[in-house]
Structure formats: structure tokens, C-alpha cells
Amino acid sequence: MTEQVTRATFDEVMVPSYAPAAIIPVRGEGSRVWDQEGKEYIDFAGGIAVTALGHSHPTLVNTMREQAGKLWHLSNIMTNEPALRLAKKLTEKTFADRVFFANSGAEANEAAFKLARRYAFDHFGPEKNEIISFYQSFHGRTLFTVSVGGQAKYKEGFEPTPGGIHHCAFNDIEAVKALVSDKTCAIVMEPIQGEGGIIPADKEFAKQIRQLCDEHNALLVYDEVQSGVGRTGTLYAYEQLGVTPDILTSAKALGNGFPVGAMLATESVAKSLAFGTHGSTYGGNPMAAAIAEAVIEIIDTDEVLNGVKHRHQMFVDALTAINEKYDVFKEIRGMGLLVGAEVKEKYAGHAKDFFSHASNEGLLMLVAGPNVLRFTPSLIIPDEDIKEGFARFERAVAQTVSDHQ
Numbered sequence: 182m183t184e185q186v187t188r189a190t191f192d193e194v195m196v197p198s199y200a201p202a203a204i205i206p207v208r209g210e211g212s213r214v215w216d217q218e219g220k221e222y223i224d225f226a227g228g229i230a231v232t233a234l235g236h237s238h239p240t241l242v243n244t245m246r247e248q249a250g251k252l253w254h255l256s257n258i259m260t261n262e263p264a265l266r267l268a269k270k271l272t273e274k275t276f277a278d279r280v281f282f283a284n285s286g287a288e289a290n291e292a293a294f295k296l297a298r299r300y301a302f303d304h305f306g307p308e309k310n311e312i313i314s315f316y317q318s319f320h321g322r323t324l325f326t327v328s329v330g331g332q333a334k335y336k337e338g339f340e341p342t343p344g345g346i347h348h349c350a351f352n353d354i355e356a357v358k359a360l361v362s363d364k365t366c367a368i369v370m371e372p373i374q375g376e377g378g379i380i381p382a383d384k385e386f387a388k389q390i391r392q393l394c395d396e397h398n399a400l401l402v403y404d405e406v407q408s409g410v411g412r413t414g415t416l417y418a419y420e421q422l423g424v425t426p427d428i429l430t431s432a433k434a435l436g437n438g439f440p441v442g443a444m445l446a447t448e449s450v451a452k453s454l455a456f457g458t459h460g461s462t463y464g465g466n467p468m469a470a471a472i473a474e475a476v477i478e479i480i481d482t483d484e485v486l487n488g489v490k491h492r493h494q495m496f497v498d499a500l501t502a503i504n505e506k507y508d509v510f511k512e513i514r515g516m517g518l519l520v521g522a523e524v525k526e527k528y529a530g531h532a533k534d535f536f537s538h539a540s541n542e543g544l545l546m547l548v549a550g551p552n553v554l555r556f557t558p559s560l561i562i563p564d565e566d567i568k569e570g571f572a573r574f575e576r577a578v579a580q581t582v583s584d585h586q
């Protein structure tokens with residue numbers, strides 16, 4: 182029944198939209214992963230900021246098994262216990278009063294952008310439809326989300342894309358002021374840009390964006406698909422910015438690897454997704470919802486969230502020490518366990534080299550664009566794994582430096 186799969190199989194049967202690494206991971210436990218050959222890796226990536234409680238977390242495995250023995254699926258014409266339990270948790274723990282469930286970050290954002298347009302349409306008419314977003318931002322790969330996203334390469338060749346979307350520089354309030362008007366229905370931002378290079382929003386900028394939204398009756402949409410669910414040391418990053426959005430999207434870590442997305446909104450805004458305006462067959466699937474509820478229960482505790490702060494410091498200290506020795510980073514930045522290290526000019530365009538050597542040394546990590554190394558480990562990664570991971574990373578850095586000599 183099981184045919185041997187190799188890296189070459191990918192090139193035979195898959196659309197070539199990805200270029201996976203040579204290694205083939207087959208098993209994971211906590212922050213360690215093993216490949217087909219039995220080689221062990223320390224996981225500083227967590228997928229891409231997804232497995233926030235590591236691999237095969239026993240509580241999540243049990244939750245999944247239990248739900249799998251009860252009920253896998255319900256249509257949206259039925260009341261769904263796990264989905265409503267999760268929605269209750271999310272609304273109790275955040276600014277939001279209402280939830281819409283999806284299966285991915287892009288779908289949660291699709292719902293958010295549609296809601297923003299629909300709310301403006303309901304209250305101010307069809308002319309108020311413009312969306313302001315930021316260069317380098319990333320919101321997913323559907324046509325609407327690549328259009329709101331600030332990376333031109335993801336739109337190329339897929340035009341015509343939805344209109345009425347404007348972009349400007351992140352953390353530049355004057356640039357936003359030049360675009361905002363009474364036709365603006367929403368300003369969309371990541372509280373910390375992830376794919377764009379681990380760039381946190383300035384607090385002052387975030388506050389002024391909120392103010393501009395209020396002045397122009399525009400909604401503030403926070404994409405917390407990467408920054409949410411404890412990643413930055415609070416359940417959601419907005420809590421640290423002193424700004425409350427009208428709509429927030431969550432995915433990635435929410436299911437710890439099981440596909441689920443959520444759009445959260447205030448009551449008055451949510452009203453505009455009236456009966457029949459939006460939907461999803463799988464959104465709020467009982468399996469996904471049961472797992473996500475367990476994820477939130479585990480992560481939203483002092484133990485885990487304070488642990489993120491402690492581990493953040495370990496990552497920053499380790500990266501700083503390596504930098505003192507090898508002089509490779511221009512800046513080390515980030516929030517919680519969303520940590521970026523931007524490489525110096527000498528290594529510009531070569532973040533991938535560090536990544537490849539790390540993989541050979543038995544360390545899984547990520548890049549965010551051509552110049553930034555990205556670290557998004559499990560929020561509960563043991564201290565020993567962090568130390569061992571950085572011992573491996575240091576060897577990878579030494580090799581990269583010697584390649585570039």
C-alpha cells in the first residue's frame with residue numbers, strides 16, 4: 182500500500198509552486214523532528230510559526246483522538262458544540278464579540294476584507310470601498326489577499342486583481358495620511374510584519390493609525406495570523422500595542438498544525454456579515470475547533486506566556502553572542518518568539534545560506550525574505566533544546582562565514 186516517497190517524487194507529481202528542502206521529516210516530538218534517515222533536528226521553525234506547542238503534544242493528541250471518535254463534521258445548518266465552545270473562549274479572551282471560522286489565514290483575511298467592505302457599504306454606501314495596506318505585508322495567497330498584501334511578486338500574472346487597494350510604507354504615518362480619505366473602508370496591518378522581515382509596528386504609529394481610522398469611519402483590521410496565539414508573549418500582539426482593532430484574524434498556531442482560521446470582530450461590525458453573506462463548508466469543523474480550544478487553553482496561561490518572554494531573552498542573548506563572535510547581523514529584533522536577525526551587507530541576499538548549513542547541522546529554522554533569518558520555535562521549547570539548537574546554529578554560521586571569505 183505505501184509506496185516509497187523521495188524528494189524526486191515531488192518533482193513528478195506536484196505543481197512546481199514550492200521547492201522543498203532535500204530532507205524528508207517523518208516524525209516529531211516536542212521540539213525535535215526526525216527525517217526518513219533517522220537524523221534528528223531541533224525545530225526552531227515550528228512549520229512556519231504553526232506548531233506553537235511543538236509536535237505530538239499529548240493533550241492535543243488526546244483531544245484529537247477523542248473528537249475523532251465522536252464527530253468529524255457538521256454542516257453550517259447545524260449547531261456545532263466544539264465551534265461554539267471555541268468561539269466563547271476567543272470572545273471572552275479578546276476585544277471581540279463575534280467570530281467567523283475559516284480553514285486558513287488567507288480565508289480568515291478574505292472574510293475580514295469582505296466584512297470591511299460590506300460594513301462600509303451598509304453604513305456609508307458603495308463609494309466607501311478603499312483599503313489601505315503596507316509594503317512587504319503578507320495576508321495570504323487568494324486573489325483578494327495577494328492584492329491587499331504588499332508584495333508585487335505575488336500578484337504578477339494574476340491580474341486583473343480586485344481594485345480600490347492602496348499601499349504605502351509601514352511605520353510611516355505621513356504616507357498613510359496621504360492616502361486615507363472618507364473613501365477608506367479599512368486599514369489593514371500586521372502588528373509585527375512576519376513574512377516581510379520581522380518588523381514590529383511602532384507603538385506611536387499604531388496609535389495614530391487607530392486615530393485615522395476613527396476620523397474617517399474606517400475599520401482597523403489586524404492580521405494576527407502569525408503574531409497571534411501567544412507568539413509574542415500575550416495571547417494576541419495588539420494587547421501590547423495599546424490599540425484595539427475592529428477586526429482581527431488568527432490562524433497558524435491556532436490549530437497547532439490542524440487547519441483552522443478565525444476572524445474576530447466587534448458586535449456592531451460583525452452585524453454586516455448578515456445571514457447568507459458569507460460562508461465556508463469546513464470553517465469551524467468540529468475536529469479543528471476541539472483542537473484549537475485545547476491549544477488556547479494551554480497557551481493562555483501565565484506559565485506559557487511568561488515562558489515566551491524568558492525564551493525570547495534566550496534567543497536574543499544567543500544571537501547576540503554569536504554576532505559578537507562572527508559579526509554577521511545588522512540587527513536582531515522581534516517580539517516574543519517571533520525573532521528576526523537581519524544579515525549584514527556582506528551576506529545580503531544570502532539568508533538562505535545560513536538556513537542550508539543549519540539544516541545540515543540538524544537545525545530547522547526559517548528565513549523571512551532574502552536578508553532576514555527567522556526563528557519561530559514552539560512556545561514551550563525546552564531550554565536544553567534552545568542551547569543545543571544554538572550550538573548547531575553557531576556551526577552553521579561559522580560555515581557560512583567561511584564560504585563568504
Ligand SMILES: *Cc1c(COP(=O)(O)O)cnc(C)c1O
Nearest residue numbers: 285286287319320321375406407
Ligand atoms: C501565513 C500568513 C497568512 C496566510 O495564512 P495561510 O494559512 O497560509 O493562508 C496570512 N497572514 C499572515 C500575517 C501570515 O503570516
